[in-house]
Amino acid sequence: MRKHLLFLISAVLLTSGAHAASKCSHANLTRCLDSACAINLSTNPAARCQYCGTSSAGEPVKSKMRSVSAGASAKYNISEKDLKKAPTDPGKRYAWATEQCIKKIAGCTPDDVSEAYDSLIEQSCTAAGVSAKMAAAQEKVGKKKTQTSCKTDIRACVVAQNRCTSDFRACEADADFDKFFSACGVEVSGCDEYISAIRSELISDRNNAIKNADVILAQIAESYAKARDQKLATTKNSCKNNSGYTSCVETVCANNMPNKCGDGFQGEKTMAGQLCRFHEIACATID
Numbered sequence: 001m002r003k004h005l006l007f008l009i010s011a012v013l014l015t016s017g018a019h020a021a022s023k024c025s026h027a028n029l030t031r032c033l034d035s036a037c038a039i040n041l042s043t044n045p046a047a048r049c050q051y052c053g054t055s056s057a058g059e060p061v062k063s064k065m066r067s068v069s070a071g072a073s074a075k076y077n078i079s080e081k082d083l084k085k086a087p088t089d090p091g092k093r094y095a096w097a098t099e100q101c102i103k104k105i106a107g108c109t110p111d112d113v114s115e116a117y118d119s120l121i122e123q124s125c126t127a128a129g130v131s132a133k134m135a136a137a138q139e140k141v142g143k144k145k146t147q148t149s150c151k152t153d154i155r156a157c158v159v160a161q162n163r164c165t166s167d168f169r170a171c172e173a174d175a176d177f178d179k180f181f182s183a184c185g186v187e188v189s190g191c192d193e194y195i196s197a198i199r200s201e202l203i204s205d206r207n208n209a210i211k212n213a214d215v216i217l218a219q220i221a222e223s224y225a226k227a228r229d230q231k232l233a234t235t236k237n238s239c240k241n242n243s244g245y246t247s248c249v250e251t252v253c254a255n256n257m258p259n260k261c262g263d264g265f266q267g268e269k270t271m272a273g274q275l276c277r278f279h280e281i282a283c284a285t286i287d
Helices: 003-013 026-037 047-052 090-104 110-142 147-158 174-187 192-256 266-275 277-286
Strands: none
Touching (some): 026 090, 026 110, 047 090, 090 110, 147 192, 192 266, 192 277
16 A cells, blocks of 8 residues: 555665564554554544545544553554654654564564555545545534525525426416425425525516516517518518519529520520519519
């Protein structure tokens, strides 16, 4: 897990030859490392992670410090005096504890430390993660919500596409609104004291949204009616003196006839007239 940190203590390997003949006791090695990394472990399962794992696990509780390996195994512990020299950064502290314990326990190497202790740190970090999630959940439940935040959350729930929709069209009927609002009042917790006021505000929002939508719809209908009237007036004007028909024939001759309906090409002009007969039909219908 932290083998890269053990390069910091490579000097220890130069002096560990005297221990090579002895078999490393992982139990004693763990006791030694615990004296630096498992302080108050009985009340703080995250201790190993906080002291010798990662700073993201949070600060260990600074209560009266007691090593998990105090007592019968004191001969393997790092002394209280030496612990005062221990780094506070978790990674550096783990490397420092490794250096101290390799000196104390015969036959042990950094690989033994990793084999014996990395998994314990990882388990502790898992405990730290669970504790953090529980603390966050408790904080969320205990935190008092404001009326504004409650309205924001409940409104977002009410105007969802499977409920009232953003323009409240699916909740024009009070029964539909009440059904969805009640469901959202249950879904968004911590807002009971504001629920009546929020309901009144959302009903007002709904009424305004529907009213404004009707106004906009009426404006659109009016604009279409005006456009139709203007088009009709333009068409009637084009029927006067056959100006629309004449303009159509001139355009067809200019754009579609090879000889532009010039002198001697009466056939082209006749064909253009046939193509523009819709003007005559339209004018006859309007009249």
